[in-house]
Amino acid sequence: MAPVLTSTIGFPRIGPNREMKKALEAYWAGSSSKEELAAASAAVEARAWRDQAAAGIDLIGLDGTLYDQVLDATFQLGLIPERFQGLGLSGVDLYFALARGVEGAPACDMSKLFDTNYHFLAPELTADSEPRPDWSPLLDRLKRGQEAVGRERAVPMVVGPVTLACLARGDFDRSAMVARLAPAYAALLRQLVQRGVPEVQIHEPALTLTGSEALGVALSVCYAELAATGGVPINVVVMFDDVPEETYKWLVQLPVAAISLDFLGVPGADYGSRTAQLIAQHGFPKNKRLGAGVIDGRGIWADKDGAALRLLGALRDRLGADQPISVQTSTSLQHVPYDLTAEPAGSLPQAPPRPLAFAVQKLAEVVSAAQALAASTPGDIPALDLASFTGAPAAKAAQLDAGMFSRPEPYEQRRPKQVQYPALPTTTIGSFPQTPAIRRSRLAFKRGRISREEYREQMAAQIGVCIGAQEALGLDVLVHGEPERSDMVEYFGLKLDGCYFTEHGWVQSYGSRYVRPPVIVGDISRPEPMTVHEYALAQGLTSKPVKGMLTGPVTILQWSFPRRDVTRQEQAFQLALALRQEVADLAAAGCRVLQVDEPALREGLPLKKDRHAPYLGWAVDAFRLTTAVAAPEVQIVTHLCYSDFNDILGAISAMDADVLTIENSRSDDVMLLALAGAGYPRDVGPGVYDVHSPVVPPVEVMAAKIRSFLKSGLLGGDAARIHVNPDCGLKTRKWEEVLPSLRNMVKAAALVRAELAAGGGAAAGADAGAAQPAAGAAREAGQRGGACPCCTAPEA
Numbered sequence: 020m021a022p023v024l025t026s027t028i029g030f031p032r033i034g035p036n037r038e039m040k041k042a043l044e045a046y047w048a049g050s051s052s053k054e055e056l057a058a059a060s061a062a063v064e065a066r067a068w069r070d071q072a073a074a075g076i077d078l079i080g081l082d083g084t085l086y087d088q089v090l091d092a093t094f095q096l097g098l099i100p101e102r103f104q105g106l107g108l109s110g111v112d113l114y115f116a117l118a119r120g121v122e123g124a125p126a127c128d129m130s131k132l133f134d135t136n137y138h139f140l141a142p143e144l145t146a147d148s149e150p151r152p153d154w155s156p157l158l159d160r161l162k163r164g165q166e167a168v169g170r171e172r173a174v175p176m177v178v179g180p181v182t183l184a185c186l187a188r189g190d191f192d193r194s195a196m197v198a199r200l201a202p203a204y205a206a207l208l209r210q211l212v213q214r215g216v217p218e219v220q221i222h223e224p225a226l227t228l229t230g231s232e233a234l235g236v237a238l239s240v241c242y243a244e245l246a247a248t249g250g251v252p253i254n255v256v257v258m259f260d261d262v263p264e265e266t267y268k269w270l271v272q273l274p275v276a277a278i279s280l281d282f283l284g285v286p287g288a289d290y291g292s293r294t295a296q297l298i299a300q301h302g303f304p305k306n307k308r309l310g311a312g313v314i315d316g317r318g319i320w321a322d323k324d325g326a327a328l329r330l331l332g333a334l335r336d337r338l339g340a341d342q343p344i345s346v347q348t349s350t351s352l353q354h355v356p357y358d359l360t361a362e363p364a365g366s367l368p369q370a371p372p373r374p375l376a377f378a379v380q381k382l383a384e385v386v387s388a389a390q391a392l393a394a395s396t397p398g399d400i401p402a403l404d405l406a407s408f409t410g411a412p413a414a415k416a417a418q419l420d421a422g423m424f425s426r427p428e429p430y431e432q433r434r435p436k437q438v439q440y441p442a443l444p445t446t447t448i449g450s451f452p453q454t455p456a457i458r459r460s461r462l463a464f465k466r467g468r469i470s471r472e473e474y475r476e477q478m479a480a481q482i483g484v485c486i487g488a489q490e491a492l493g494l495d496v497l498v499h500g501e502p503e504r505s506d507m508v509e510y511f512g513l514k515l516d517g518c519y520f521t522e523h524g525w526v527q528s529y530g531s532r533y534v535r536p537p538v539i540v541g542d543i544s545r546p547e548p549m550t551v552h553e554y555a556l557a558q559g560l561t562s563k564p565v566k567g568m569l570t571g572p573v574t575i576l577q578w579s580f581p582r583r584d585v586t587r588q589e590q591a592f593q594l595a596l597a598l599r600q601e602v603a604d605l606a607a608a609g610c611r612v613l614q615v616d617e618p619a620l621r622e623g624l625p626l627k628k629d630r631h632a633p634y635l636g637w638a639v640d641a642f643r644l645t646t647a648v649a650a651p652e653v654q655i656v657t658h659l660c661y662s663d664f665n666d667i668l669g670a671i672s673a674m675d676a677d678v679l680t681i682e683n684s685r686s687d688d689v690m691l692l693a694l695a696g697a698g699y700p701r702d703v704g705p706g707v708y709d710v711h712s713p714v715v716p717p718v719e720v721m722a723a724k725i726r727s728f729l730k731s732g733l734l735g736g737d738a739a740r741i742h743v744n745p746d747c748g749l750k751t752r753k754w755e756e757v758l759p760s761l762r763n764m765v766k767a768a769a770l771v772r773a774e775l776a777a778g779g780g781a782a783a784g785a786d787a788g789a790a791q792p793a794a795g796a797a798r799e800a801g802q803r804g805g806a807c808p809c810c811t812a813p814e815a
């Protein structure tokens with residue numbers, strides 16, 4: 020019998036106590052040195068590798084990054100976009116310039132990694148891109164890894180050439196690019212030969228995509244070139260989904276030592292994963308190790324009733340006891356929190372459907388499944404039918420009246436009844452800076468140092484500050500600023516029954532920014548209103564319309580850890596029904612503009628095209644179920660960001676929102692042009708500036724953007740229906756960045772309004788005054804929080 024190994028293909032890189040966040044932010048703030056940053060990063064990495072060794076993992080993937088693993092590959096390949104060259108930057112400063120931007124050189128585009136809530140930095144390539152590899156950071160990490168866990172266990176990992184070519188921005192032939200990149204990867208493999216590694220992991224999640232079969236020839240030629248370097252066994256790692264059948268046929272023929280596959284796919288997806296079926300049907304080569312990803316890498320549920328072992332047993336039955344196999348997680352563990360034992364005793368949900376497991380606990384599951392498999396003989400393990408295994412939960416049909424999914428009147432009829440705007444109405448996306456003072460208040464409340472009442476008073480004061488600032492800036496549609504929300508999804512998770520919330524369950528979202536996803540543990544319901552108090556408070560301070568602010572059902576689901584026993588659709592509809600009650604309550608409280616954010620709508624799109632339509636069907640239905648309860652007079656806004664929405668324009672339109680605000684500025688108006696090209700019919704607010712950069716955008720730059728919107732053909736250039744807003748919320752920024760940026764944004768809108776007025780071209784119905792709420796919402800301004808951060812010292 021072949022030995023059963025254990026392997027890891029990625030681990031949290033943030034440290035058990037968010038050490039990397041602190042180290043990075045200290046370095047960026049200038050309060051620590053390069054050496055201190057490098058030392059902190061090395062310590063976090065070594066801790067993670069030692070944790071894996073201590074758990075008994077045989078082959079430890081040497082995960083670790085200062086910001087993002089895709090950027091690491093781009094950077095080490097020397098594929099530096101031209102705008103960063105000649106700035107006099109090198110090393111980590113050049114690396115961080117690509118990640119975060121510097122004056123005159125905006126950052127690389129940030130996008131979701133496949134269907135996860137992790138953001139990578141997109142390589143920018145052209146047909147002529149010439150790699151100039153320098154793999155020193157990876158080789159240095161390998162040296163440290165070998166010192167930490169020994170040569171026989173330390174496995175270097177890198178994002179592979181096919182995935183890099185697929186994730187890159189630019190107009191070029193992907194197959195040709197794979198061929199162009201191959202020699203640079205071959206150079207890495209040659210350097211690894213000297214260093215005595217057991218293997219190298221080349222991560223190729225792009226092989227899960229529909230269309231990857233067309234890259235089959237490029238894949239084969241490239242991996243033949245890599246294998247020809249000789250000496251270093253290659254483990255091709257695929258994660259996030261199964262691979263298309265044709266791709267599977269290419270994949271298993273590659274001249275590599277191991278292929279790692281994801282047997283579980285997306286938690287709660289009704290289509291499950293076809294990986295087991297592919298193996299049942301086509302087998303797997305005996306001369307390669309099968310990396311069996313049978314422990315869920317991106318869910319937090321513990322393996323239940325030995326499900327992983329049954330899958331392993333079925334694989335052995337199909338492939339034979341001499342099949343080399345390693346037990347591992349289905350994806351990198353970077354998508355789950357570090358260690359469940361950090362949670363305070365007694366805080367775990369009382370009756371979860373099954374126990375929880377974070378990254379450290381998953382290591383133990385991998386090892387115990389491997390040990391149980393090795394110790395068993397055929398017949399010991401309960402049978403499982405490989406040919407029909409998908410891991411999908413049983414679908415429950417939702418019994419809802421069709422009328423609940425449609426607004427009472429179509430857009431053309433209801434729009435004139437809603438708030439009327441001046442040309443180019445200005446607004447923001449919802450959040451304002453989460454200042455240290457706000458975080459201190461929240462901490463004080465959590466630790467019991469201040470009462471709930473005091474905490475609410477302090478948040479109310481912040482809301483007052485936000486309203487005062489927006490009035491002073493002259494924005495048309497205001498927001499309350501979301502100070503009470505540590506995170507938009509976490510906030511709703513805390514308010515909804517059926518969700519469990521962790522204290523330390525941080526997961527990296529991008530760079531030094533982390534989130535704590537709620538855990539959906541049961542049926543969702545809303546015990547009481549969640550946002551009405553803050554909305555009413557803010558609206559009470561101004562005569563301008565204040566947007567009600569909700570996170571949509573698909574985004575709450577996507578950014579939570581969902582159940583695995585119930586389909587995603589069922590969970591989305593439960594969330595939608597709870598949010599629908601909130602929409603009704605906000606409307607009853609006088610709210611006339613109500614934003615329901617769905618930034619993760621695109622993220623949830625299955626990686627296979629044939630699964631798009633069913634997903635988009637229920638995802639759009641969940642949004643409509645949430646919002647359709649609103650009367651025609653209530654303007655429903657939605658907001659989408661940080662994804663490529665081109666391929667879901669039909670679904671965006673089907674959401675039937677009255678206003679769509681969409682991130683646009685980092686990607687050269689791609690979204691705007693796509694919407695214009697598709698004849699998108701309802702109001703649009705394309706982002707005019709990037710909120711992830713500390714750079715204050717000049718008036719003229721934003722004015723030029725607005726002019727380009729008007730000329731793009733979008734809405735026939737109707738300026739009253741083209742809104743002006745930043746790309747996304749401002750919570751990560753400081754007041755001293757936000758105020759000048761918004762001041763410039765308002766000035767830019769005013770400039771273009773004046774141009775339109777001078778040219779007589781302003782849209783019909785446009786009026787240079789402030790927006791008016793349609794129904795009597797005029798209230799006394801400035802009752803609370805008159806202090807305006809424009810006139811007082813902003814908080815650091």
Ligand SMILES: CN1c2c(nc(N)[nH]c2=O)NC[C@@H]1CNc1ccc(C(=O)N[C@@H](CCC(=O)N[C@@H](CCC(=O)N[C@@H](CCC(=O)O)C(=O)O)C(=O)O)C(=O)O)cc1
Nearest residue numbers: 136458459461462505506507508528531532533534578751
């Ligand atoms: C819009 N985005 C979001 C995504 N996913 C979400 N779940 N939420 C999102 O908003 N995905 C796509 C994008 C990703 N964007 C971001 C943007 C910003 C962040 C971010 O800033 N994260 C914060 C964490 C915020 C938070 O919850 N803070 C807590 C404080 C927790 C804490 O550290 N407390 C300290 C003491 C307080 C202190 O001294 O500061 C303690 O307990 O010791 C809070 O506000 O209460 C981050 O800093 O990383 C994430 C994704």
Ligand SMILES: N[C@@H](CCS)C(=O)O
Nearest residue numbers: 448449450616618748
């Ligand atoms: N309303 C949220 C949306 C983020 S996608 C915010 O402004 O932060």
Ligand SMILES: [Zn+2]
Nearest residue numbers: 618660747748
């Ligand atoms: Zn956003």
